[in-house]
Each structure stands twice: as C-alpha cells, then as structure tokens.
Amino acid sequence: MSESAIARVVVDSPLPQLDRLFDYSIPDALASEVVAGVRVKVPLRSAGRVADGLVVEVAERGGFDGPLSEIDSVVSPIPVLTPEVWRLARQAADRAAGSANDILRLAIPGRQVRVEKTFLGATESEPIPVVASPTVQHYGETIDSVVTDRSRIALSAVPGVTELRDGRWVRTWAVTLAQAAAACVARGDTAILVVPDYRDQNQVEAALAQYLPPELIIRADARQSNPDRYRGFLRGLGDTALAVVGNRSTVYFPAKRLGLIALWDDGDPLHAEPLAPYVHARDAALIRQEQRGCALIFASHSRSSEVQRLVELGWLIAVDPVRAAHPKVVPTAHQLSDDPMAQRARIPSLAWRTAREAVAHGPVLVQVARPGYSPRLACADCGQTARCLRCSGPLAQRSAGSTPSCSWCGMLSTSWSCSHCDGTRLRLVGAAGSTRTAEDLGRAFPGVRVIIADGEHPIEHVGSSPALVIATRGAEPIADGGYRAVLLLDGEQMIARESLRVAEDCLRWWSNAAALAAPGAVSVLSGVGGELATAMATWRQADFAARELRDRRMLRFPPAVRVATVTGTLAAVAEAIADLPVEPSDVLGPVDLGSATVRSIVRFDYSAGSEIASALRSELIRSASGRRSAARGGRPTTPALRVRLDDLEPFLES
Secondary structure, eight states, X not given: OOTTEEEEEEEOOSOGGGOSEEEXXXXXXXXXXXXXXXXXXXXXXXXXXXXXXEEEEEEEOOSOOSOOOBOOEEEESXXXXXXXXXXXXXXXXXXXXXXXXXXXXXXXXXXXXXXXXXXXXXXSOOOOOOOOOXXXXXXXXXXXXXXXXXXXXXXXXXXXXEEOTTSXXXXXXXXXXXXXXXXXXXXXXXXXXXXXXXXXXXXXXXXXXXXXXXXGEEEEOTTSOHHHHHHHHHHTTSSSOOEEEESGGGGGOOOSSEEEEEEEOTTSXXXXXXXXXXXXXXXXXXXXXXXXXXXXXXXXXXXXXXHHXXXXXTSSEEEXXXXXXXXXXXXXXXXXXXXXXXXXXXXXXXXXXHHHHHTTTSEEEEEESOOSSOSEEEETTTOOBOBOTXXXXXXXXXXXXXXXXXXXXXXXXXXXXXXXXXXXXXXXXXXXXXXXXXXXXXHHSTTSOEEEESSSSOOOEEOSSSEEEEEETTOOOEETTOEEEEEEOOHHHHHTSOOTTHHHHHHHHHHHHHTTEEEXXXXXXXXXXXXXXXXXXXXXXXXXXXXXXXXXXXXXXXXXXXXXXXXXXXXXXXXXXXXXXXXXXXXEEEEEEETTEEEEEEEEOGGGHHXXXXXXHXXXXXXXXXXXXXXXXXXXXXXXXXXXXXXXXXXXXX
C-alpha cells in the first residue's frame, strides 16, 4: 500500500453534520487490514472520543497536506459494506434529505463475533448445486423474458391459492415470485424478494423450496435471532447466487450479481420505513434497479397509485396474466334479512344465504374491520362516548358480559356514570370487532366451528373442513383449496375513514381477501357501491388506480407531486423555505402543532426533487450545527428543524 494512501470513513453518528466521509491516515501496523468495507474504530477530535465507522474506500491522499488522525483499530477483517450498498444508501439518503448512516444501520446487521469466527474458519466450500430454470406459469414467456432481459414490470397477480408438492397451500402469487427467483438463480444471479410481513415470507419461502435447495435460500427479517440474521448476511457477501426473501430492509441486501428485485404489494404500509430518513422500500428498489440494471417486478392484486404513475410514464410495463379467471365478487346493499340471527350478525341477506350454503362444503372467510369485541361504548341515554373516570380514556368491552375497562389505563369501570347526563346504562356503538362477530356467528351457525384470526390470534392456515373464519384485514389465513365463500363486511366503516389513501387501501384489503376464494366461489362485498364496487366486481383494479391518480393530479396530491414536511420553530421553518433554490409549486401552512412548533408542507415537481432535497438537507445541518454550538459544552441538543420528504402523514390524518 502506498504511504500516501488514506481511508475514507463514514462515521456511525446520528448527527446530520457528520453525514460525510472523513479522511484518516492508515498506520503501518494496519496497512494490510484496512480495506474498503471493514468496520473500524476512529477518533473524533471534536468529541474527544473513539467512534465506530465503516471504510468506504482506500484512496490516494488528496490536496490536504496537514496531519490526519490515524485509524484506531480494525474491528473485523470482513468487508461488510459493499460499494453497491454504499452507493444505494448514499443516493437514497440524498433523495430523502437524510443521512446515509441511518440507512446503513438497516442494511448491515450488528456484528456477531462467533458467527464471524465460523465464517472465517470455513475454508472448504461445498459445490454449488445445479438449478434448473422453471417456467413461470400463467404469464406465458413474459416473466421469463423479464428476468432474461432485465425489464421493469407492474405485475397483476393471479388470484387464488396453489398446492405445493408437500401438500401445503400458499397464495398463487408466492409461487409466481418463487418461479421468477429460481429462474434468476439458474442464470447465476441473486434474486431479492421483498414482502410486507412474516406470513408472506413463510409462503414465499415454502414456494422457493420447490425449486431451490435450502442452501440457496436466505430469509432476512427482524424476527430472526441476531446470529441467524448476521449469518445470512455474510452468505450474501459471497459469489453464490441466492434467493433472498425478507421484509422492507431486505432491499439493501448485498449481492455481487443482482439479477432481480421483486416487491409484493407495495401499497402495504409495512413497506414504509418508520425510521429516518423514511425511505420506502419501493423507492429504494427503484434506485437500486437503476444503479444495477437488474429486473424489477412490482406485483399485487390491486395496483398502488405510485406504481400506476410509473406505468403511465412508461417506466414500468403492465403485465396481466394470460387467461386467468378472476374471483366472482358481488356487491350488495347493506339490507338485513328478516331473520333475527342475520340481523345480529350484521350480514346482508345475500351474504347470509351465501355463507349458509357454502359452509356445508368447506370454510367461509368473514372479513371485519376491527379486532376485539366492540370499538366503543356510549351512554345509552345521551349517546356520549363513555369515558374512564380516572384518565378520561374511552371505555371498551373485551367480551360479552365482561366489565368495561379503559382502553388507555386499563382501569375497570364497575360503577360508571355519564358525566353529561348522569346515566348509568351503556350500549355498544359502531361495528362489532372480530370477537363479537365470532360470538354472533357462533349462535347463528350452531355446530359450525368458528375461528378468529387477528393480531391477538395469528393463524396462517386452516383446513378444508367446514368452518367460519373471522379475520381482520390483512390477517386472513389461507384455506386448503380456497374458501368456499368470502364475506367482506364493514365496508362502510372502512371507507368512512378520512385519508388520502382510504379508497386505495380498501380496494387492496378486499382484493387480497377475495383472492383467497376457491375457483367459482362467491365473494360478497357489503355496504359499498360506486367505483370501488365496480372495480371489485369487474376485477379491474388498475382502472381504479388510473382514476385515483387522475384525481390526485387535479388536486396536486402525492404521488402526482412530491411533498416535503418542514417542522420546527416558526423562524427556522420560514428560513428553510425562503432559502429553497427553486420555486416550489406551493407551500401549505405553517400550521401550529403546539409547544412553539409549526409545520409547513412544500409541494414540488419531481424534476425539482434533487435541488429541494439538497437545500433542505443543508438547512437541517445548519440548524443542528447551530444548536450544538449554542449548547453548553458543545453537546448536541434537539434540532430546531425536522425535514421529511414524501411524507404522507399529513394527508392520512383523519
């Protein structure tokens, strides 16, 4: 190594002003160990401490002739930061006006010493098994050519369930992605499959096992133990082509030869990163595809408006299945049957007859809006919400006959009285939850097994025997052979929520549930009409997405435009917006959030995104640096300014 060589290091720090590369000299004792990608310890002169860091590159010394601090030590000899992941983290952070360090924490698991020792001690590698390339069903040769030609597509998934060779049933879309991934691995490239949660991961992993040996399948998610996750990450640093399946952070998984990124149901909120800089998995996938030129698949039953925009721009090619039958969905007005049992079960007459006929032949899925017993209790005399006498939280009832308790503090309300009218009688208000619905249906269908599937009762599979499965949206288990009927209840409650994405979300929830029906089975949509009901009945969700995007363009709502929320003191927000290098489309606010804090929303075109993100990032760094300098002893304090790009939360508030 040249004596003038230096190491450029990204320091692990939450401070935005440290989000850059620092030059360090390399001691002679560490000259052979300091290579790009390794973990190191470096001194920070301003803080007077030693910090963790990652070597981004080793380069020749630049124009600075002064003395440089030396690298303190090399933590591990394994290059865990690949050049590709660094470029991805840097570009994604710049687009979101955030720190690359925050993304690297998601991309690189914490170090596990024992796992590293085993990895370094494995000198002999087993021969890589030969993988045959399967043909992706239902789409002709389209998906095979997508992997070969490295195209970008928006895939309309085939509804239904498929039986695997081991007798397990999974959603058909999981088999489609597994076939595409196996075709990619057969070409010697790595495939990354990104799904919302562990249920989807289990399905895709089971489908992959049909086409790939287990040593070529890697699962990466937060539910794993730290050693298992780090072990899989280290395997990804090698040359072996792999199929990697995991949640949103898997989009940053290292791959020397990346052939495919496939993302299922990008509209699911679980793909949105809740930590700064809040980069959505869809956006990270788009950036990585552009950098690497790999194949890209966005698959779903109901297309998001963001993907629809890319289709209309020609960036993605829309691909539909060939000769695939769609579920039979029957919208119905919310008219109750004369049968008192049906009235108590909140089921329209058509849905009631459908369920009664179908349950004799197998399981019936009933989708409800909420978990639990009842969403709200109210005074039976005046109708005011019943509230806790200690903390004023809303009262709820967990089961029939149980004592009401506070949803906030948990206190039992044994002697409640209304603060408005002094009434003492309570009544249930709003749609019943999954537990209460199960009790009602249990009485209406005597002798039929009732199964609850929600957040407190996670169930992934049910058999083919007669049963009523009461599930909240997103928690629907898979039935062997598919459900003999699907009842989509509480549609009016779901669509009544005030949110920019409410129609899009409802269509996605209902489509994913109806897709679990057996061939020829009827799905009944209760209490919903208009364009949403038409989209479900005709199974033309893409047309609805196009209309939704058209309306967003007229109102200049995302994703027709990009937005940035700027939060802080009134002076800091005003200064940040005034210093923007280009004129935004408009600025909404500022809105007073309390505690001397305001928020403004900046709307701008995509063409101005880079300049506005850079300017807001500079304002954020200046604000943080100024606050730190003003603090006693130079200690960092809460920044006076917070910036978030592509922030939909103000548009999602009800």
